[in-house]
Structures are given as C-alpha cells and as structure tokens.
Amino acid sequence: MKIFSRNEYSELKTVLVGSCKNHSWPSADVAFNKMIKSSTYQPIPTMSTLPEYILDEAEDDLEGLVEIFNRLGIKTLRPQVKVKHWAYSARDILLCAGSHIIECPTQFISRKSEASLWSDLKTNAKMSGIKWTESLLPKSKTDPCFDAANICKFDNHLLYLVSSTGNKEGAEWLQQQVGTDFEVVVWENVYAHAHIDSTVVSLNSNTVLFNADRVKEELIPNFLRSHTHIWVNDVVPRSFYKFPFASKWIGLNLLSINPETVIVDPIQVALIEQLKYNNFNVIEHALRHSRTLGGGHHCITLDILRS
Numbered sequence: 001m002k003i004f005s006r007n008e009y010s011e012l013k014t015v016l017v018g019s020c021k022n023h024s025w026p027s028a029d030v031a032f033n034k035m036i037k038s039s040t041y042q043p044i045p046t047m048s049t050l051p052e053y054i055l056d057e058a059e060d061d062l063e064g065l066v067e068i069f070n071r072l073g074i075k076t077l078r079p080q081v082k083v084k085h086w087a088y089s090a091r092d093i094l095l096c097a098g099s100h101i102i103e104c105p106t107q108f109i110s111r112k113s114e115a116s117l118w119s120d121l122k123t124n125a126k127m128s129g130i131k132w133t134e135s136l137l138p139k140s141k142t143d144p145c146f147d148a149a150n151i152c153k154f155d156n157h158l159l160y161l162v163s164s165t166g167n168k169e170g171a172e173w174l175q176q177q178v179g180t181d182f183e184v185v186v187w188e189n190v191y192a193h194a195h196i197d198s199t200v201v202s203l204n205s206n207t208v209l210f211n212a213d214r215v216k217e218e219l220i221p222n223f224l225r226s227h228t229h230i231w232v233n234d235v236v237p238r239s240f241y242k243f244p245f246a247s248k249w250i251g252l253n254l255l256s257i258n259p260e261t262v263i264v265d266p267i268q269v270a271l272i273e274q275l276k277y278n279n280f281n282v283i284e285h286a287l288r289h290s291r292t293l294g295g296g297h298h299c300i301t302l303d304i305l306r307s
Helices: 030-037 052-071 114-127 168-181 248-252 269-277
Strands: 012-017 075-077 094-097 100-103 131-133 151-154 157-161 183-187 200-204 207-211 228-232 255-258 261-264 281-284 301-306
Touching: 012 052, 012 255, 052 075, 094 168, 094 301, 100 114, 100 168, 114 131, 151 200, 157 168, 168 183, 200 255, 207 248, 228 269, 261 269, 269 281
Parallel strands: 012 075, 100 131, 157 183, 207 228, 261 281
Antiparallel strands: 012 301, 094 100, 151 157, 200 207, 255 261
16 A cells, blocks of 8 residues: 655545544543643533434534545545544544654553554555554653644644643654654644644645634744745634534634645635635535534544645
8 A cells, every 4th residue: 555645735645534433532531631621611511422413413524524535536544443432533643754654652541542443554554564653652741742633744844733732752752753754843832732733734835824813923933934824813613512622723624635725614704715815725514513522624634645
C-alpha cells in the first residue's frame, strides 16, 4: 500500500474516517477527567453514555462524508470498532508524516490502544515497508506527550502547538523521529486547551487561515509570514447535547480536498463566503454533533495519501 502526506492540502487520495459505533466516554482516565474539569462551560455534567439517536445521526454524517469521498474517487478506511472507544476523531492518535506513521504518546490512557482499531492498516503498512513507530505512554510531566492533532503539516515544517495535550518534550521526541525530513516548529502561548486544527488551517502552499480570536499577528511563525493570511473573526456555534466537548471554533475545522477545494459545515455561511472570495471551492457537509463529540471535518479524518 501507499502512504504519503507532507501537508494538509495536496490532492487527497486515501483517508481514514472515524466512527461512532460502540462510542463511549472513558470512566477512569485521569487526563480526560482533568480536561473536562478545565472547560469554561459550567456546570459540567457527568460524561455519561450519549443517546443512541445522537450516535446514529453522527454516524450518518460520517457515512455521508464517506459518500462524498467515494464520488470524488478518494479511498476511505474505517476502524474496526469491536470494543468501546471514543475514536470519533480519527486524527488524534496517528500522525502521518511523509511515509511514516507515528503512534503518538498521548496522555489519554483510554486512547493508548486506539491504533488497534486500525490493525489491518498497520499490518498492511508494515508489509509494504512503511515505517511505523510506536510510543510509550507518558508517566510523568517531563515525558514526551502529544496528540497528532497538536500538529499541522506544512511540507518541510511540522507546526507543533504546545498545549494541555502536547508538551515541549513531545516536540523534541517528534524531531528525533522525523529526523531531517521535517523541522518541528514549536508554537507556544497561542491556545493552551488542546489541539491546533481550530486555530490554524493550511489551505494551500501559499494560504493559511487563522482563528483571529486566538492568533495575533506577532505570533505567526516566521516561515508563514510571507503567506496569504485569511483571518476568521467569528463562527456560528452549533448546538450540543448537555456538554460541549468542543468550542464553537470547531466550525473552523476544515478539511482540504485539494489546493482549491475544502469541506465546510453549511451553517458557516460567512466563512464559506470568505473562502469563496479567496477563490476556494466549497463542498458543504453538516456534522450535526461536532461539538458534542468534539470533532470537525479535519478532526474526524486522517489523510494517509496525498499526491
């Protein structure tokens, strides 16, 4: 099989798509509980099992996305969800850096074995000679720790967000794994809660979209300063069931199909107009429970082959 992805925008050929089947929030994950308690949303309810109708609707939305990929000739892979999981967001645990797959040293003990949901992919990749690196679960604050969704790929650069889900030791470890294939650029004091992909979006080789609520001009990394910058000042908040596992900014969580085309939630009317003004084609696809489950179009997918 072929695996290769160095950026977020080249022609998408093969993609992993998450699942809501057998979904369950973890009950004994210290890092998960800490993240929930740190939410600005109050009061925080017990993270109980979600109603079946929500999981069914969310799975329908995922299948609708797969249908879009099928029409576009993009190959999709789905996880083997025989056990309870919270792998709606396929991007969180596996990082595809070039032709190298890295199982990230996530702090979430309940997700450490998530790569097993993609065991067929792992087997086929290894049989094809693809480099596949496993990691250790961090046991202290100074052990390497990050999720794959802490990282945005920009060809020769991996922009690494330091946050509650990724530390600087993780960036150092990642640099050791990728060697001279990429430069890991540490990005600090931007957004501390979790992942990077509702803060910055790489749209093509010269265009970057920024969350204006989080990113200031002086915080733009040097290698992105000459790019065209699209600033998003606000998004439409989706409703959620009892507790939002993602902020309203999940509406900015776009997926690029190629350098001219992106997939966006249709409720983001102003954002869609902004993208079209900048000459992007927009495919509209709703994720009705993106805030409840904590994943937009970029979160719930993982590109493993781009041309």
